[in-house]
Amino acid sequence: MRLGRFERRIIAAITLVAAVTLGGAVWFGQTAVREAYEVGVNERVLSQLEGSLDVYRDYFRAVRDHADRTADSIAYDRRADEALGAGRRDALGRFLDDALERYDNVGRVVVESPSGEVVAIAERTERLDPDLNRLLVLQRPSGDGGRFLVTVTTPIAPFRSFQRADELTQVYARLHGGATYVTGFYLAVYVAFLLSVIVVALAIGIIVSRRVTRRVAVLAEATERVGRGDLAVQVPLDGRDEVAELTRAFNAMVRDIRESRDRIEYLQRIGAWQEFARRLAHEIKNPLTPIQLAVQQVHRTYRGDDARFRRTLDDANAIVEEEVATLRRLVGEFSEFARLPVAALETAELGAFVREAMRGVDTAALLPPALAGQTAPSLALEVAPGPMSVKIDAQMLRRALDNLVRNAVQAVAHAAPEGGGQVLVAARREGRDVVLEVRDDGPGIDPDQRERVFDPYFTTKDEGTGLGLAIVKKVVLEHGGAIGCHEAPEGGAAFRIRLPADEPAEREDPS
Incomplete structure (x- = not known):
């Protein structure tokens, strides 16, 4: 891939900046990683973490001792022995309920006979949730040869904290043992990352520069084509720069x-x-x-x-x-065609002009003699609200508008001998232009004839001279506008006159 001068300059600038940045970043990164590692990973912090584990272990031993004492207090209570000796299960049940009320760290007490039969049971289900409490079942012998099964509970949160602390301590110990390896590894990763960033930056620079130079080259080629007289050239838009x-x-x-x-x-x-x-x-x-x-x-x-x-x-x-x-x-x-005057433009309101020009127009009077007596098409106006100031020669533009309306009425009448149909005259604002449109629901005009209809002496009517639309286009050009023939939404023909507005359109809020 051959690079142009502009591309080579961009790549050289990116390479120089990247090299200087890489050198400083490597020195700074090496120093910062080493110092940061020594500050965070050291023997004192490891000792503190191991000490915290010892505190947890002491706490768990105390919890276990307390659980044993609780189980002993319940199993060896005199009232329990008396109830078992007398065979009074009701008294034994009351004792167990009283024990659960007295010891809030006990979730369940089960008393079994020597044969394994459950003699009495008492429990607090809310204390037996394994997501909240750690459960420990302690077995104690009873006076009649059976046994007590005492389920002691303790909050599970300290155990989970201990597990996390133990994992953290192990990770920290490994980090402390591999301090030199870790420091070198991360420095190598950092350098590799910087190098990859530089490579990506160079690639992006090449792509961006190639994209810019390619677009500039396309513009240069288009300029040469315009210089040779090719005015059909259009350069594709790419980007927003x-x-x-x-x-x-x-x-x-x-x-x-x-x-x-x-x-x-x-x-x-x-x-x-x-x-x-x-x-x-x-x-x-x-x-x-x-x-x-x-x-x-x-x-x-x-x-x-x-x-x-x-x-x-x-x-x-x-x-x-x-x-x-x-x-x-x-x-x-x-x-009349030979004596077309030059337009004397004056500022006017297009909406008012259209209403005035179409006031009192009788479409029946526009029909050719051969169609006299036929129901003429209706004429409708569609004037958009708002200002539509434009410079026009009212007499010439009215003549052009009358010609378009006459053509539309006759086209609709020829296509519908039974009568009816509609001709619509519309005026609206589009950006910096105002649009005057005459459209109908007649047969329309073939696409291959839409450009030729404005040529002098070209006509699709038997009795036409082909001068009407040529006059219309000359009038429009005298106004600095443009006219085109299109297909109407109603299916017929639409003649759209576009004139420059007398004042700039209001800018839209970009937000």
């Missing part, structure tokens, strides 16, 4: 350049089409009137009796009148 911020800024710059280039190219193309439309309108408009007048003149001046020729003239006159009217409408649209 300064390189990621640089990548994000680079992508935004390329995107802005690409959008600006596309806008300029589209406007240049529209400009060329406008010049073509102006010339075409001029060339078509000039001969229309002479043609129409000539046909009308022929139609009016014929005085012959040939009915068949008269019908031919009538049909020709009607056809020419109709086609001239169609050509005049096309000339009007060409002229």
